[in-house]
Amino acid sequence: MLFFENIRIAFHNLRSNPLRSFLILIGMAVGIGAVLHVVVLGKMTQQRIDKRLQQMGANVLLIRPGVSRRHGVRTAESTVNLKWKEADELLEHSAALSHAVPVYSGNGGLVYGNKNWSSQITGTTVDYQFVNNDFPVEGRFFNQDELDQRRRVSVIGSTVHKELFGERSPIGETIFIKSKRFTVIGLLKAKGESWTNPDNQVFIPLTTAQERLFGAAHLSSILAKMRSSEDFEEALFDIETVLRRSHRLSEDKKNDFRVRRQDFFLQAVQETNQDLADFIIVIALVSLVVGGIGIANVMLISVTERVREIGIRRAIGAKKHAILTQFLTESVILGILGGLLGITGGMAFNHFYIGEEALILWDWVGYSFAICAGIGVVAGLYPAFRAANRNVIDSLRYE
Amino acid sequence: MALIEMTNVSKSYESGSLKVQALSGVKLSIEANEYVALMGPSGSGKSTMMNILGCLDIPTAGRYLFADRDITTLKDNQLSEIRNRQIGFVFQSFHLLPRATALDNVELPLIYSGLSPEKRRARAMASLEQVGLSERMQHTPSELSGGQRQRVAIARALVNNPSLILADEPTGNLDSKTGIEIMALIATLHAQGNTVIMVTHEADIARQAGRIVKLRDGRIESDLPT
Numbered sequence: 001m002l003f004f005e006n007i008r009i010a011f012h013n014l015r016s017n018p019l020r021s022f023l024i025l026i027g028m029a030v031g032i033g034a035v036l037h038v039v040v041l042g043k044m045t046q047q048r049i050d051k052r053l054q055q056m057g058a059n060v061l062l063i064r065p066g067v068s069r070r071h072g073v074r075t076a077e078s079t080v081n082l083k084w085k086e087a088d089e090l091l092e093h094s095a096a097l098s099h100a101v102p103v104y105s106g107n108g109g110l111v112y113g114n115k116n117w118s119s120q121i122t123g124t125t126v127d128y129q130f131v132n133n134d135f136p137v138e139g140r141f142f143n144q145d146e147l148d149q150r151r152r153v154s155v156i157g158s159t160v161h162k163e164l165f166g167e168r169s170p171i172g173e174t175i176f177i178k179s180k181r182f183t184v185i186g187l188l189k190a191k192g193e194s195w196t197n198p199d200n201q202v203f204i205p206l207t208t209a210q211e212r213l214f215g216a217a218h219l220s221s222i223l224a225k226m227r228s229s230e231d232f233e234e235a236l237f238d239i240e241t242v243l244r245r246s247h248r249l250s251e252d253k254k255n256d257f258r259v260r261r262q263d264f265f266l267q268a269v270q271e272t273n274q275d276l277a278d279f280i281i282v283i284a285l286v287s288l289v290v291g292g293i294g295i296a297n298v299m300l301i302s303v304t305e306r307v308r309e310i311g312i313r314r315a316i317g318a319k320k321h322a323i324l325t326q327f328l329t330e331s332v333i334l335g336i337l338g339g340l341l342g343i344t345g346g347m348a349f350n351h352f353y354i355g356e357e358a359l360i361l362w363d364w365v366g367y368s369f370a371i372c373a374g375i376g377v378v379a380g381l382y383p384a385f386r387a388a389n390r391n392v393i394d395s396l397r398y399e
Numbered sequence: 400m401a402l403i404e405m406t407n408v409s410k411s412y413e414s415g416s417l418k419v420q421a422l423s424g425v426k427l428s429i430e431a432n433e434y435v436a437l438m439g440p441s442g443s444g445k446s447t448m449m450n451i452l453g454c455l456d457i458p459t460a461g462r463y464l465f466a467d468r469d470i471t472t473l474k475d476n477q478l479s480e481i482r483n484r485q486i487g488f489v490f491q492s493f494h495l496l497p498r499a500t501a502l503d504n505v506e507l508p509l510i511y512s513g514l515s516p517e518k519r520r521a522r523a524m525a526s527l528e529q530v531g532l533s534e535r536m537q538h539t540p541s542e543l544s545g546g547q548r549q550r551v552a553i554a555r556a557l558v559n560n561p562s563l564i565l566a567d568e569p570t571g572n573l574d575s576k577t578g579i580e581i582m583a584l585i586a587t588l589h590a591q592g593n594t595v596i597m598v599t600h601e602a603d604i605a606r607q608a609g610r611i612v613k614l615r616d617g618r619i620e621s622d623l624p625t
């Protein structure tokens with residue numbers, strides 16, 4: 001009974017001071033909005049990282065040409081070229097590696113019937129599928145014969161499939177890659193986008209790519225797979241030994257290639273992501289505290305403004321706890337309104353900033369709501385307590 | 400037993416190093432259905448006495464029995480309940496909630512008695528009718544004249560059927576014509592069986608009461624029937 005009355009009184013008072021009420025809510029709203037944004041962003045980045053980790057085989061090292069400056073900042077593509085035979089040498093020389101796969105990648109136009117599309121064309125060897133755990137869901141990967149004989153066969157990614165064939169099976173169809181006839185022999189499983197789209201790719205024999213399509217004798221990269229993640233030091237040492245010797249680098253020269261451990265890169269992303277999240281959470285907490293102090297402040301002002309009202313209510317029989325709950329209800333409602341403003345604001349911000357795919361984490365919406373109500377209680381306790389314990393006569397006589 | 404039984408009631412205020420003895424050793428007994436006028440010069444302790452009678456304040460010494468209950472031993476919650484159910488207070492400066500309508504103001508005591516909204520509304524409307532304000536129920540105090548405001552306050556004091564109606568200078572803020580109307584209303588309430596204690600400075604108003612108690616320096620100077 002008194003509960004609904006308190007809510008009615010609270011809204012009555014908030015309405016009679018709309019600007020003040022609104023200004024107070026902004027602090028809370030910004031805090032809650034920031035929390036929701038960070039949490040959603042963090043969750044989405046984590047999902048992408050997880051996906052990426054699934055996409056690439058574990059323990060894969062990416063070897064690319066280029067001088068590694070401090071912290072792996074990339075320099076202009078060097079003139080140094082990686083060679084196919086170096087990939088073979090790596091595998092031969094290093095017990096830490098189970099595979100070393102040469103890769104040549106370029107972009108190229110695809111044509112099927114009257115459809116055009118552009119994708120990455122990746123020339124590689126048969127072992128590629130084992131390095132990346134990437135096996136066809138339909139058809140097959142090319143084999144050693146086809147590689148040796150520079151056959152024009154292709155294994156296509158799911159995006160390419162969708163764009164050129166729609167729902168139809170591509171196996172046995174003829175497509176044109178950079179105006180050259182190819183037969184589609186395999187379709188890879190969809191891996192999903194992360195930072196890049198690995199599904200927008202066509203795999204062909206490396207021989208075909210180098211000699212028939214791109215006219216190149218070098219590689220874009222070598223993918224080396226370690227036997228286990230503990231072999232990293234050894235693998236790195238072996239790779240440096242082999243490649244430095246092959247490139248005839250003297251002692252004083254730096255490496256002219258870079259080795260990147262893919263999961264390390266993701267770890268770094270994850271850590272940066274976490275650092276950023278921590279930082280924003282701290283800011284959010286500060287703004288929540290500030291919001292709470294704002295509510296407490298406004299409630300104290302409200303109590304002072306309404307001393308006579310308190311006196312009147314007490315004189316006609318309101319108990320202390322009735323006054324206490326009246327002011328507490330008001331501050332909780334302030335907190336909740338701040339929370340709702342923050343939640344809707346945060347969601348709207350996520351929608352515009354992240355886009356349609358922005359997650360809505362209902363559990364966090366719930367937490368936010370509870371936190372705001374809690375802040376309302378905490379912030380309102382002292383002012384409400386002061387109001388309830390005022391002397392009745394003094395309150396009545398208060399000017 | 401009398402409705403009100405005060406024995407040796409004293410009240411002192413301490414403001415800083417100064418100690419003010421507002422009431423000292425007051426002995427007073429009032430029966431149900433009496434109409435008592437409380438008089439005395441400014442600062443003689445009339446309001447202090449009314450506050451204690453109305454359970455808004457408690458004496459620093461002595462005993463006050465209201466309807467056979469020793470007020471000095473009661474807890475704050477119990478005092479609130481007595482104020483709510485048994486006492487109707489009419490103040491000189493009305494003490495209405497400024498942003499609430501007349502009806503809401505009169506309903507207020509009933510909210511704290513836990514009555515349902517329908518019953519509250521019905522009783523408040525009846526009470527406003529009794530003071531002749533049926534036409535002004537949805538007006539806020541600022542939209543009402545002084546006399547109308549005091550009528551609302553009286554309606555609020557009546558709404559819980561109290562055993563005691565206290566009025567501290569109810570006409571103090573009103574012009575003489577309106578004051579006479581309010582006094583007539585209070586006389587009617589008494590005639591209907593209510594116990595009324597009223598503070599006034601004016602002798603001809605006091606003469607309407609059945610008994611005049613005069614205070615001076617916190618003591619009862621005289622206590623005579625009219």
Ligand SMILES: Nc1ncnc2c1ncn2[C@@H]1O[C@H](COP(=O)(O)OP(=O)(O)OP(=O)(O)O)[C@@H](O)[C@H]1O
Pocket residue numbers: 412413414419420421439440441442443444445446447448
């Ligand atoms: N809260 C208080 N603190 C300190 N002194 C007080 C307080 N209330 C009343 N007094 C003092 O107690 C004495 C009696 O005051 P009270 O208000 O009862 O007088 P009164 O008879 O009602 O006067 P008036 O006719 O002016 O209303 C006065 O001296 C007054 O200053």
Ligand SMILES: [Mg+2]
Pocket residue numbers: 445446447
């Ligand atoms: Mg007085």
